[in-house]
Amino acid sequence: MTVKLAVIYYSSTGTNYQLAQWAEKGGKEAGAEVKVLKVPELAPQSAIEQNPAWKAHVKATKDVPEVSLDDLEWADAIIFSVPTRFGNMPAQMKQFLDQTGGLWYHGKLINKVVSAMSSAQNLHGGQEATILSLYTTMHHWGALIASPGYTDPVLFTTGGNPYGTSVTVDQDGKMQENVEPAVMHQVKRTIDIAKKIKS
Amino acid sequence: MTVKLAVIYYSSTGTNYQLAQWAEKGGKEAGAEVKVLKVPELAPQSAIEQNPAWKAHVKATKDVPEVSLDDLEWADAIIFSVPTRFGNMPAQMKQFLDQTGGLWYHGKLINKVVSAMSSAQNLHGGQEATILSLYTTMHHWGALIASPGYTDPVLFTTGGNPYGTSVTVDQDGKMQENVEPAVMHQVKRTIDIAKKIKS
Amino acid sequence: MTVKLAVIYYSSTGTNYQLAQWAEKGGKEAGAEVKVLKVPELAPQSAIEQNPAWKAHVKATKDVPEVSLDDLEWADAIIFSVPTRFGNMPAQMKQFLDQTGGLWYHGKLINKVVSAMSSAQNLHGGQEATILSLYTTMHHWGALIASPGYTDPVLFTTGGNPYGTSVTVDQDGKMQENVEPAVMHQVKRTIDIAKKIKS
Amino acid sequence: MTVKLAVIYYSSTGTNYQLAQWAEKGGKEAGAEVKVLKVPELAPQSAIEQNPAWKAHVKATKDVPEVSLDDLEWADAIIFSVPTRFGNMPAQMKQFLDQTGGLWYHGKLINKVVSAMSSAQNLHGGQEATILSLYTTMHHWGALIASPGYTDPVLFTTGGNPYGTSVTVDQDGKMQENVEPAVMHQVKRTIDIAKKIKS
Numbered sequence: 001m002t003v004k005l006a007v008i009y010y011s012s013t014g015t016n017y018q019l020a021q022w023a024e025k026g027g028k029e030a031g032a033e034v035k036v037l038k039v040p041e042l043a044p045q046s047a048i049e050q051n052p053a054w055k056a057h058v059k060a061t062k063d064v065p066e067v068s069l070d071d072l073e074w075a076d077a078i079i080f081s082v083p084t085r086f087g088n089m090p091a092q093m094k095q096f097l098d099q100t101g102g103l104w105y106h107g108k109l110i111n112k113v114v115s116a117m118s119s120a121q122n123l124h125g126g127q128e129a130t131i132l133s134l135y136t137t138m139h140h141w142g143a144l145i146a147s148p149g150y151t152d153p154v155l156f157t158t159g160g161n162p163y164g165t166s167v168t169v170d171q172d173g174k175m176q177e178n179v180e181p182a183v184m185h186q187v188k189r190t191i192d193i194a195k196k197i198k199s
Numbered sequence: 200m201t202v203k204l205a206v207i208y209y210s211s212t213g214t215n216y217q218l219a220q221w222a223e224k225g226g227k228e229a230g231a232e233v234k235v236l237k238v239p240e241l242a243p244q245s246a247i248e249q250n251p252a253w254k255a256h257v258k259a260t261k262d263v264p265e266v267s268l269d270d271l272e273w274a275d276a277i278i279f280s281v282p283t284r285f286g287n288m289p290a291q292m293k294q295f296l297d298q299t300g301g302l303w304y305h306g307k308l309i310n311k312v313v314s315a316m317s318s319a320q321n322l323h324g325g326q327e328a329t330i331l332s333l334y335t336t337m338h339h340w341g342a343l344i345a346s347p348g349y350t351d352p353v354l355f356t357t358g359g360n361p362y363g364t365s366v367t368v369d370q371d372g373k374m375q376e377n378v379e380p381a382v383m384h385q386v387k388r389t390i391d392i393a394k395k396i397k398s
Numbered sequence: 399m400t401v402k403l404a405v406i407y408y409s410s411t412g413t414n415y416q417l418a419q420w421a422e423k424g425g426k427e428a429g430a431e432v433k434v435l436k437v438p439e440l441a442p443q444s445a446i447e448q449n450p451a452w453k454a455h456v457k458a459t460k461d462v463p464e465v466s467l468d469d470l471e472w473a474d475a476i477i478f479s480v481p482t483r484f485g486n487m488p489a490q491m492k493q494f495l496d497q498t499g500g501l502w503y504h505g506k507l508i509n510k511v512v513s514a515m516s517s518a519q520n521l522h523g524g525q526e527a528t529i530l531s532l533y534t535t536m537h538h539w540g541a542l543i544a545s546p547g548y549t550d551p552v553l554f555t556t557g558g559n560p561y562g563t564s565v566t567v568d569q570d571g572k573m574q575e576n577v578e579p580a581v582m583h584q585v586k587r588t589i590d591i592a593k594k595i596k597s
Numbered sequence: 598m599t600v601k602l603a604v605i606y607y608s609s610t611g612t613n614y615q616l617a618q619w620a621e622k623g624g625k626e627a628g629a630e631v632k633v634l635k636v637p638e639l640a641p642q643s644a645i646e647q648n649p650a651w652k653a654h655v656k657a658t659k660d661v662p663e664v665s666l667d668d669l670e671w672a673d674a675i676i677f678s679v680p681t682r683f684g685n686m687p688a689q690m691k692q693f694l695d696q697t698g699g700l701w702y703h704g705k706l707i708n709k710v711v712s713a714m715s716s717a718q719n720l721h722g723g724q725e726a727t728i729l730s731l732y733t734t735m736h737h738w739g740a741l742i743a744s745p746g747y748t749d750p751v752l753f754t755t756g757g758n759p760y761g762t763s764v765t766v767d768q769d770g771k772m773q774e775n776v777e778p779a780v781m782h783q784v785k786r787t788i789d790i791a792k793k794i795k796s
Contacts, residue, residue: 142547149540
């Protein structure tokens with residue numbers, strides 16, 4: 001039975017899109033059917049225009065499909081990836097989650113197997129708190145939270161965030177740690193659990 | 200010295216606007232200069248139109264000013280009031296907070312004295328988690344968090360949420376507890392602390 | 399395949415022992431092999447003696463076995479039940495969890511299917527925050543968190559705490575809500591998920 | 598008016614004692630009267646004996662006074678310092694906090710100005726979550742939480758944990774970052790706020 005994995009992310013300058021792409025790669029290697037999906041932007045075009053990196057990223061990802069409620073119904077497993085915004089997910093992701101009331105009411109989000117990833121500019125700039133904020137919402141969904149914990153030795157070499165893979169980026173958007181192996185493990189684990197739940 | 204209090208809320212059908220109005224009343228009684236301010240709506244007009252209570256509330260509060268970044272600079276104390284959305288603040292409030300990066304960068308949010316209020320439809324539907332999610336962001340601001348705790352006997356009679364006043368509303372939007380006294384105390388406490396910080 | 403369920407609780411005057419007993423009943427009805435286990439007391443005997451209800455409860459439950467690390471290895475699924483202590487689990491439970499470093503190091507806690515329950519004296523006295531504090535530790539274990547969410551209509555009638563069943567008790571220790579149906583559902587759900595994970 | 602600062606810590610092998618000593622230094626430089634106080638150990642002597650570093654630390658700090666409830670009443674400001682234990686404070690600290698029910702009941706903990714520090718072995722091993730767990734309890738006290746946020750440029754150079762100073766230690770207990778400047782700032786800030794509250 002093939003697991004359907006939705007990788008749902010928000011990215012302004014590319015970090016979380018990169019994490020999402022690694023999740024896609026890991027998902028395919030693990031035999032899942034994968035969709036990489038962005039949440040709709042809320043910022044006005046004028047704000048984006050003022051930030052060259054943001055503008056370039058929006059352009060570069062214009063063909064990445066926007067996530068829909070149907071994608072949530074479709075998915076067996078979901079990986080979320082978001083930068084921190086003051087220790088919580090960005091409004092863009094929250095706005096998408098806030099629109100799931102109908103699916104929630106009809107029980108369509110129950111038993112989705114989920115985990116999350118994050119990024120921040122400071123070493124302890126909300127990497128943990130941001131993921132935990134997302135999981136709080138997942139409890140409301142009735143999702144199953146399959147965070148990585150310390151389920152593989154590779155996690156000790158990539159920051160060891162038990163709530164989900166996280167990365168620190170510098171002012172220029174350069175990732176400070178090589179977290180690709182941690183993403184690969186997290187995705188595989190999420191899919192393995194989803195396979196059991198689906199069976 | 201007069202404390203400047205901003206009561207910043209999001210409300211779709213009126214509960215948190217009512218909480219905000221009580222906060223305004225309490226703030227004035229405590230001698231503060233008070234502004235009641237709503238955060239901008241993110242929902243499309245079509246969604247609002249489909250919900251008569253929401254539509255009516257939007258109309259009824261059309262003259263309440265929208266909060267601006269200047270209001271944050273102006274304020275010595277801030278009371279936030281939000282309904283839960285899956286155990287976290289609504290995207291509308293998060294979107295406003297996400298826009299405070301410039302003020303944050305210039306240190307303009309430091310030492311704001313803050314506390315928060317919440318509402319939910321279930322008795323334990325996120326009343327606690329929602330307020331705590333807001334405080335996580337306040338730590339990033341360098342704000343001072345003056346939650347009510349159990350600083351007055353009245354709080355034991357109104358639900359006793361130590362993180363901030365919260366209320367449960369039924370399907371028709373009717374509040375299930377009389378929390379006005381708790382709001383009045385919370386606001387007075389927030390202002391008292393702000394007065395000391397400002398001095 | 400029979401699921402092995404450990405119901406691990408701390409109780410000073412009986413509320414969480416009652417929740418644990420309902421969990422035991424629900425577990426057996428769902429076909430699981432169930433152990434009800436208390437965590438060791440930390441309070442000095444003198445403190446217990448001064449509180450007649452506490453003293454009586456300690457006596458009444460003297461034959462309930464104390465949880466051991468072997469019980470954790472044995473279990474496929476775990477239900478935790480704790481009163482709040484200032485918005486977090488009691489030190490008694492934390493002390494037990496802190497001793498799981500060896501099991502953790504050897505990966506013996508991975509994929510345990512867990513959920514938690516709580517109680518408090520105020521309506522919003524930490525019912526949510528206490529359960530969430532326990533789940534934070536579960537992420538470190540690499541456990542799978544199967545909170546109830548709103549996965550059954552009965553939850554809407556028993557307080558609707560999506561993180562786990564919770565109950566409010568008055569000064570005399572009397573439960574203010576009938577949460578037995580919520581406990582029964584939560585346990586069944588936890589076991590159903592564990593059955594799939596084990597398969 | 599001299600601020601009375603209690604630095605309350607738990608340390609098994611020395612990291613948080615070092616943080617506490619820096620806090621003491623910072624407190625004295627800021628003109629406060631400072632007490633460094635350890636919370637009582639809960640581990641059996643046999644466990645301590647098996648770990649040479651732990652044993653050595655216990656011996657080295659045998660003359661540091663144990664914190665008492667009177668110290669809490671005495672203090673205007675409190676800095677907590679704890680290692681993470683699975684994303685939450687250690688049971689030793691929780692056990693101490695759990696004993697403050699009497700002070701809490703009589704309102705003796707209201708308006709204490711508090712902030713917290715943490716350590717972990719992994720880069721994202723609970724540094725954020727542990728401090729936030731402590732603040733949840735502080736809300737119940739009615740304390741005022743004066744986390745560092747980003748209130749000084751030095752914080753950007755020392756990990757930038759807005760909830761409180763945190764440090765990563767390697768397997769040998771060696772700190773991976775120089776956080777002394779962050780501790781110094783955090784303490785000064787906590788005292789500055791306490792001075793205003795006390796006035």
